[in-house]
Amino acid sequence: MTVTQQPSFNPGKGAGEPVGVAILGHGTVGSEVLRLMGEYSDALAHRIGGPLELKGVAVSDLSKPREGVDRELLTDDALSLINRDDVDIVVEVIGGIEYPRELVLAALRAGKSVVTANKALVAAHADELADAADAANVDLYFEAAVAAAIPVVGMLRRSLAGDNILRISGIVNGTTNFILDAMESTGASYDDALAEATRLGYAEADPTADVEGHDAASKAAILASLGFHTRVKFDDVSCEGISKVTAEDIEAARDAGYVIKLLAICERVTDKDGVESVASRVHPTLVPVDHPLASVNQSYNAIFVEAEAAGRLMFYGNGAGGAPTASAVLGDLVGAARNKVHGGRAPGENTYANLPIADLGDVRTRYHIDMEVEDRTGVLAELSAIFATHDISLKTVRQEEAGDHARLIVVTHSAREADLAATVEDLKKAPAVKSVDSVLRLI
Amino acid sequence: MTVTQQPSFNPGKGAGEPVGVAILGHGTVGSEVLRLMGEYSDALAHRIGGPLELKGVAVSDLSKPREGVDRELLTDDALSLINRDDVDIVVEVIGGIEYPRELVLAALRAGKSVVTANKALVAAHADELADAADAANVDLYFEAAVAAAIPVVGMLRRSLAGDNILRISGIVNGTTNFILDAMESTGASYDDALAEATRLGYAEADPTADVEGHDAASKAAILASLGFHTRVKFDDVSCEGISKVTAEDIEAARDAGYVIKLLAICERVTDKDGVESVASRVHPTLVPVDHPLASVNQSYNAIFVEAEAAGRLMFYGNGAGGAPTASAVLGDLVGAARNKVHGGRAPGENTYANLPIADLGDVRTRYHIDMEVEDRTGVLAELSAIFATHDISLKTVRQEEAGDHARLIVVTHSAREADLAATVEDLKKAPAVKSVDSVLRLI
Numbered sequence: 088m089t090v091t092q093q094p095s096f097n098p099g100k101g102a103g104e105p106v107g108v109a110i111l112g113h114g115t116v117g118s119e120v121l122r123l124m125g126e127y128s129d130a131l132a133h134r135i136g137g138p139l140e141l142k143g144v145a146v147s148d149l150s151k152p153r154e155g156v157d158r159e160l161l162t163d164d165a166l167s168l169i170n171r172d173d174v175d176i177v178v179e180v181i182g183g184i185e186y187p188r189e190l191v192l193a194a195l196r197a198g199k200s201v202v203t204a205n206k207a208l209v210a211a212h213a214d215e216l217a218d219a220a221d222a223a224n225v226d227l228y229f230e231a232a233v234a235a236a237i238p239v240v241g242m243l244r245r246s247l248a249g250d251n252i253l254r255i256s257g258i259v260n261g262t263t264n265f266i267l268d269a270m271e272s273t274g275a276s277y278d279d280a281l282a283e284a285t286r287l288g289y290a291e292a293d294p295t296a297d298v299e300g301h302d303a304a305s306k307a308a309i310l311a312s313l314g315f316h317t318r319v320k321f322d323d324v325s326c327e328g329i330s331k332v333t334a335e336d337i338e339a340a341r342d343a344g345y346v347i348k349l350l351a352i353c354e355r356v357t358d359k360d361g362v363e364s365v366a367s368r369v370h371p372t373l374v375p376v377d378h379p380l381a382s383v384n385q386s387y388n389a390i391f392v393e394a395e396a397a398g399r400l401m402f403y404g405n406g407a408g409g410a411p412t413a414s415a416v417l418g419d420l421v422g423a424a425r426n427k428v429h430g431g432r433a434p435g436e437n438t439y440a441n442l443p444i445a446d447l448g449d450v451r452t453r454y455h456i457d458m459e460v461e462d463r464t465g466v467l468a469e470l471s472a473i474f475a476t477h478d479i480s481l482k483t484v485r486q487e488e489a490g491d492h493a494r495l496i497v498v499t500h501s502a503r504e505a506d507l508a509a510t511v512e513d514l515k516k517a518p519a520v521k522s523v524d525s526v527l528r529l530i
Numbered sequence: 531m532t533v534t535q536q537p538s539f540n541p542g543k544g545a546g547e548p549v550g551v552a553i554l555g556h557g558t559v560g561s562e563v564l565r566l567m568g569e570y571s572d573a574l575a576h577r578i579g580g581p582l583e584l585k586g587v588a589v590s591d592l593s594k595p596r597e598g599v600d601r602e603l604l605t606d607d608a609l610s611l612i613n614r615d616d617v618d619i620v621v622e623v624i625g626g627i628e629y630p631r632e633l634v635l636a637a638l639r640a641g642k643s644v645v646t647a648n649k650a651l652v653a654a655h656a657d658e659l660a661d662a663a664d665a666a667n668v669d670l671y672f673e674a675a676v677a678a679a680i681p682v683v684g685m686l687r688r689s690l691a692g693d694n695i696l697r698i699s700g701i702v703n704g705t706t707n708f709i710l711d712a713m714e715s716t717g718a719s720y721d722d723a724l725a726e727a728t729r730l731g732y733a734e735a736d737p738t739a740d741v742e743g744h745d746a747a748s749k750a751a752i753l754a755s756l757g758f759h760t761r762v763k764f765d766d767v768s769c770e771g772i773s774k775v776t777a778e779d780i781e782a783a784r785d786a787g788y789v790i791k792l793l794a795i796c797e798r799v800t801d802k803d804g805v806e807s808v809a810s811r812v813h814p815t816l817v818p819v820d821h822p823l824a825s826v827n828q829s830y831n832a833i834f835v836e837a838e839a840a841g842r843l844m845f846y847g848n849g850a851g852g853a854p855t856a857s858a859v860l861g862d863l864v865g866a867a868r869n870k871v872h873g874g875r876a877p878g879e880n881t882y883a884n885l886p887i888a889d890l891g892d893v894r895t896r897y898h899i900d901m902e903v904e905d906r907t908g909v910l911a912e913l914s915a916i917f918a919t920h921d922i923s924l925k926t927v928r929q930e931e932a933g934d935h936a937r938l939i940v941v942t943h944s945a946r947e948a949d950l951a952a953t954v955e956d957l958k959k960a961p962a963v964k965s966v967d968s969v970l971r972l973i
Contacts, residue, residue, distance in 0.1 A: 098541070098873075123839055127694060133759070133882035134691050230689065236840035238689030245688070246673065246681030248577050249860020251570060316576070379846060382825060396566055396857035397679035400847035403822060404840065414839035417692020430541075431874015439576035 099430030104137045106424040107173040111145045112181035119413035135424040143168040169194045175427045179203040195219035200423040204231035210305035210321040217436035226433050228419035233306045234388040236411035237404040243313040251395040252314040254354040259306040261386030261407045262297035263329050263349040265289045268384045270337045299328035300369040307351035311367040316440035325447040327370040336525050345373040346381045356445045366445035373529045448505030453529040459521040462493040466519045477510045542873030547580045549867040550616040554588045555624035562856035578867040586611040612637045618870045622646040638662035643866040647674035653748035653764040660879035669876050671862035676749045677831040679854035680847040686756040694838040695757040697797040702749040704829030704850045705740035706772050706792040708732045711827045713780045742771035743812040750794035754810040759883035768890040770813040779968045788816040789824045799888045809888035816972045891948030896972040902964040905936040909962045920953040
């Protein structure tokens with residue numbers, strides 16, 4: 088067996104030695120990291136084995152007032168700060184992709200360990216960053232990039248390192264969970280719930296990245312990479328947001344015993360020849376009301392993990408916000424600093440499994456289809472034949488009177504996504520079908 | 531500042547080198563660890579950076595058939611196995627306290643890292659074991675000792691290392707959760723629910739350690755030690771089990787919007803002079819039905835953590851069983867083996883905070899008191915005076931007709947446990963009180 092692993096080892100500076108920290112960015116997260124570094128300084132020093140020393144804070148606008156930061160520590164020259172000899176660890180909390188990518192690469196190449204909260208950066212450039220960290224034998228930590236204070240990165244990297252993960256299903260975007268929960272609890276329309284989320288600060292002025300699932304897709308890519316030891320990038324994740332979910336969908340789901348959640352689902356898929364691949368997707372999903380994910384309300388996040396030996400695990404908490412994100416950043420900072428003092432390295436990216444990325448069409452899912460059909464004899468037989476043509480078997484069929492027509496609600500058994508999608512296309516063309524009103528996948 | 535930390539460093543054997551493993555014990559957990567070590571051997575080698583090599587399995591009875599284990603690997607001489615030069619890591623899954631204590635100490639002193647699932651051992655002898663691990667500069671891992679596959683030990687040691695933990699409340703015993711859930715969902719008496727738990731294998735023939743809360747108290751000691759960086763031992767935990775919980779208690783709780791859970795509660799207590807201490811207790815607790823812990827059913831475990839920056843976090847999963855426990859053991863084994871290969875050490879016990887242990891009497895709790903009282907004018911005033919004498923203010927008072935007497939249900943505001951307990955003693959003596967039927971604390 089060939090083991091392709093990071094090089095050994097980093098001997099460490101020795102107990103009691105100070106660890107120099109540079110912080111890039113002073114927004115919501117950066118300012119909170121700074122505040123807590125000050126407040127917890129004694130405790131952190133004990134946990135690390137030496138004190139953290141703040142060497143500088145890089146900001147884009149030096150003229151902006153920055154409460155609680157010594158002016159002499161501020162700089163707009165991030166690269167020079169990174170390259171200072173007394174900086175051991177660089178904390179990147181800027182956001183964006185290209186500029187932080189340059190800075191993080193520069194830091195790693197200069198032998199600094201890096202802590203970042205930047206999911207878009209990690210999801211887009213994990214390979215390049217991991218290679219740079221390996222080459223320099225330093226740490227790259229990014230717990231805060233997924234679900235803020237919920238320690239899912241550490242859990243996948245370390246705690247479940249002795250298990251075989253089968254599936255990860257997560258509510259990893261607080262904005263969309265807030266909107267869906269508001270729709271569920273008040274009967275509001277999508278537009279009204281989004282407006283309320285914006286008013287309360289849960290949604291940004293341009294909510295696209297959240298509501299269309301892009302933010303969740305970045306996190307799915309990171310979770311899939313860690314869970315399946317395979318490099319999964321943002322572009323490998325199929326993605327559908329919540330902007331088409333209607334109040335009627337929510338109500339119909341409730342009637343059938345479900346709530347609708349935007350889930351990031353990453354799973355190991357085995358085809359009929361036993362070949363394994365990794366499928367990652369983000370879409371609105373029907374979750375049974377008694378499932379642990381169903382009761383995750385407001386802007387809370389939760390990650391549900393199914394592992395071969397551990398069984399079902401769930402991790403729940405604040406998935407965003409200054410303080411919860413800073414908690415995750417500081418946890419990583421303590422880990423990176425311990426290694427600077429005592430030697431050793433955290434487990435890095437490990438993509439040994441290198442599984443192929445599955446086509447969404449090959450993933451097995453279950454559909455909940457709600458349609459208006461003609462109210463006459465023979466309709467059920469005609470439509471059943473369409474399902475049978477695609478080899479889809481039905482779990483439940485419910486027919487209801489609805490004025491001059493009938494409403495047919497079908498829940499399928501698990502089948503290939505491509506076959507299910509083709510079935511829906513055929514249903515739309517069937518003369519007996521007046522309209523297909525909603526198609527949702529089940530967890 | 532004086533930093534009292536473990537010594538630096540362990541340089542590691544180098545990438546690709548094998549890591550020798552000895553397993554002590556071949557019961558439910560040990561046999562599952564062995565099976566998974568075999569099944570996952572390639573994946574584990576990639577995650578570690580070198581292959582795990584099983585050097586031997588110590589058992590007490592060599593004549594017993596052991597399916598799937600090479601006979602040559604079996605030995606009844608655990609000490610000799612531990613001391614073999616080619617053994618790097620010792621996995622202790624025997625159970626009990628005194629014999630495994632001797633073996634674990636021998637292993638640590640011989641420079642072997644140790645992975646144990648033994649909560650009773652860790653809760654009773656954490657100090658001695660941590661000192662031995664520090665002296666030899668090796669790892670002591672015990673994720674499986676608390677809540678099996680739920681990675682709460684790693685979470686407290688690493689992920690929340692940058693935060694200030696305020697309180698840990700956990701359902702950490704599956705047997706008692708199964709019994710309480712059965713009473714809740716079927717209306718069964720305690721005795722009937724216990725009998726059912728025994729029949730299904732959730733309770734042992736002698737259920738004392740579970741139902742009287744001793745098992746939960748061991749776990750509380752471990753959680754409090756990790757969370758508050760203070761050495762908390764089993765004897766420091768005040769403990770009340772579930773054997774006195776009646777079907778009537780469960781029903782009354784439900785009527786008031788609560789479920790009863792056996793919780794291990796570890797918290798930082800600050801007295802009126804600002805002096806901090808650590809309080810750890812196990813008792814049946816009223817949990818509001820919309821609290822995340824309320825929906826943890828069957829034999830599942832969950833740990834609810836309140837931290838200053840992270841806010842509320844919950845971790846849910848299988849808290850017992852061969853495979854979930856083995857998952858945690860293997861996760862630790864990968865961590866310890868990585869350090870043997872690449873160098874470095876995991877964060878060890880760190881009791882720098884060294885807070886005093888609070889008296890239960892000084893902890894602030896809330897009581898739910900259910901009593902039968904005389905049905906006459908003036909009773910409420912008489913009883914209110916008793917509460918006032920002890921400086922206890924009331925949150926809710928509910929009076930109900932019950933035949934020739936009245937039933938009074940009082941929920942207090944938060945107050946010193948000692949004052950609440952004294953109030954109950956005075957209520958019992960009050961002429962207007964016929965009986966105090968149930969006293970339960972609220973979360």
